[in-house]
Amino acid sequence: MAADPQASADTGTRAxxxxxxxxxxxxxxxxVSGPELVIAACRAGVFGSFPTANCREEGRLDEWLRRIGEECAETPDAAPCVPNLIVHRSNPRLRQDLEVIIRHRPAAVITSVGSPAAVxxxxxxxxxQVWCDVAxxxxAQRAADAGADGLILLTAGAGGQTGNANPFAFVRAVRERFDGIIALSGGQADGAALLAAQALGCDLGYMGTRFIATREARAEARYKDLIVESELDDIHLTNALSGLETNLLRRSLxxxxxDPAxxxxxxxRFSMTALEGREGGAPKRWRDIWSAGHSVSxxxxxxxxxxxxxxxAREYGEAAEAMLALASGVRR
Structure with missing residues (x-):
């Protein structure tokens, strides 16, 4: 993952x-992420994304990508859609989804749960472009060696399947070695946090929890309300659901x-299979037990x-002005 002096000047990648x-x-x-949320995000001027796993029926991924492309084309300055592809060998649709994505040629694809080397x-x-999430x-080294154009750093506090690294240390360690696009995932809910991510050396922020509580998200009303009602201390970390460390809403458990304990x-760890015999069956991961990150606060x-x-955008501008004023007072 040695830094390449040409990479920072690579206008093709950063364009x-x-x-x-x-x-x-x-x-x-x-x-949670459906075409309504993606289209609204892209039209508003931020990168929209969705897991291809959300397209459960045959032909649905092709339908979603076509709809997103057509509706975003109506807004000349819409930001790109960047679909998310799970590259782990347990994904039976990997090759099929990859073929559909290549037909539609989005600007970038986010790969998750493994090395992007195969795709x-x-x-x-x-x-x-290939953007890979890493923890x-x-x-990060393996993804860069596999040809990733961008890295999404999953840090402590990210919703859903998360990392445990401190964002300050993680970003600086990766930026020292990698000159491609870096996005920071975890703990951001406002424009000030977005600016702070850039100050660390990131190109992009990565917000999930904040977008669950939007009108276009395909989350139940109670899920959205629970995010609004929760604080950072209401987030519970466990690997009981999937074997991977995951941040959940304690009150959904x-x-x-x-018992969250x-x-x-x-x-x-507690096994979900232990609940299969209970009346009504075991609760479904993600559908009945909801995830969120520290940014709920x-x-x-x-x-x-x-x-x-x-x-x-307003908060980002205000934070930038405040930082400029602060920097102007720093002794040099």
């Missing part, structure tokens, strides 16, 4: 950033009659995506 009003990705969220050559041959410097970290309403992005 995509100029297509957004704000340096922000509305993160892909299982069951990066085909995507890049099609002129599609350690080791995995309680609502299912579950039994959902911990380690090899003796910054979510206090459920606006439209357009209203949210306008607010983020």
């Amino acid at each position: 995509i950033l100029r297509r957004a009003r704000l340096p922000l990705v509305a993160a892909p969220m299982l069951l 990066a050559p085909a995507l890049r041959d099609a002129g599609i 350690t410097v080791h995995h 309680l609502a299912q009659g579950l 039994e959902f911990g970290i380690g090899p003796k 910054g979510v206090r309403d459920v606006p439209s995506v357009a209203e949210l992005v306008d607010r983020l």
